[in-house]
């Protein structure tokens with residue numbers, strides 16, 4: 001392993017206590033975990049995916065998965081904030097123009113820029129590949145005026161990747177992704193953030209107004225689909241799934257510790273069954289995550305597209321399966337931990353908090369949108385292709 | 393009107409699945425730019441198979457086949473010739 005990458009893993013392990021210590025307070029206050037994210041910035045971890053020549057660690061999506069899992073075991077909100085940031089960075093690394101990359105990537109690596117994501121929009125809901133608000137050309141600037149109902153860490157981000165319709169007369173499927181600096185925008189917070197879980201993501205709504213120069217477009221104008229398929233979706237589904245898996249695995253580990261601490265008392269068959277079911281769910285997610293990760297990494301190494309039917313189906317299935325199975329595992333573990341040790345806010349094991357956090361997983365890009373897509377795509381893959389053997 | 397190398401039946405089916413196409417579909421325009429997304433591809437395949445009485449094998453169900461009207465017609469006409 002390269003030296004930069006090895007030290008990123010050391011740094012990631014070193015910040016785990018910081019994440020752990022603030023997790024309960026962050027959840028209670030529903031405020032952005034400034035201290036934890038500052039620790040990630042200082043440790044150079046915001047630049048995990050930034051190439052070494054731009055000052056980063058030069059990590060790949062496999063490294064994202066590994067470290068997101070570690071973070072997810074300590075504070076699900078901080079972990080998701082970081083994983084989503086890395087997802088945005090991957091888009092800039094792979095699709096940013098030379099000028100944008102040279103200016104922005106070193107600042108990301110230095111921890112100066114946390115990148116937030118603006119894809120959801122009021123009129124179209126979660127649909128990723130369409131846009132309502134349009135970029136308006138104005139001299140040599142592109143003007144933005146965009147409602148964003150849910151922006152993780154929007155109040156603390158130094159930069160935003162925003163999807164916009166290409167122009168006022170473009171079809172709503174012609175979407176342009178552009179980078180905007182905080183000081184290129186006037187930001188207005190709209191609405192409160194008081195959700196069931198993932199409270200530390202501080203994902204309140206915003207209105208963004210401002211203008212950016214054309215070199216801040218990421219990918220081709222109107223060509224966001226390619227960025228989404230090759231970068232934003234794979235990095236997102238891999239990173240989020242790793243976070244959820246890390247969280248469920250930690251709860252399982254804590255509950256096992258609790259049952260063991262009961263000493264010689266025999267474990268009932270019912271408890272044993274529940275522990276086994278949680279273990280099965282966690283194992284299934286871990287192995288499928290590894291399989292889809294390897295498929296994506298192999299495509300990237302070979303320089304081939306991720307747009308093929310089977311790969312798209314696998315990436316969608318990963319997100320749906322990870323969101324459902326990790327939540328189901330923690331739900332079952334709540335029953336094992338019981339009222340006093342599991343259900344209470346101040347339980348010794350954070351089952352209650354993680355349960356609330358993981359309930360969001362099925363909504364964080366709605367599973368219904370993915371399953372309806374996957375079911376239709378499956379009709380074009382009668383062979384039911386697993387990860388292509390020739391690729392791995 | 394410009395000549396197209398494919399029959400009207402093919403052109404009609406194709407046009408129904410391209411929400412952004414205005415008028416006859418040029419052979420070299422990217423179908424994705426004319427609004428063909430992955431779900432549109434699914435229904436396009438099913439209608440081509442049904443109306444033209446062909447079976448498109450899975451190995452042709454790749455992005456290259458659906459790149460332009462010309463690439464899709466090349467694949468379709470091969471299948472028609474073999475039918």
Ligand SMILES: Cc1cc2nc3c(=O)[nH]c(=O)nc-3n(C[C@H](O)[C@H](O)[C@H](O)COP(=O)(O)OP(=O)(O)OC[C@H]3O[C@@H](n4cnc5c(N)ncnc54)[C@H](O)[C@@H]3O)c2cc1C
Pocket residue numbers: 116117118119120121124125126127150151152153198201203360363364365366368369372
């Ligand atoms: C913790 C968290 C952080 C987030 N951070 C961000 C962020 O930083 N930036 C950002 O842009 N977004 C963010 N999101 C938004 C997220 O990615 C989704 O876009 C959003 O949660 C979708 O909201 P929705 O369920 O209201 O919308 P939709 O997905 O639009 O769904 C609306 C309703 O339609 C139903 N539905 C959708 N499709 C179908 C279908 N085909 N058939 C039947 N029913 C269907 C759904 O079940 C739902 O009831 C975040 C979400 C969460 C939970």
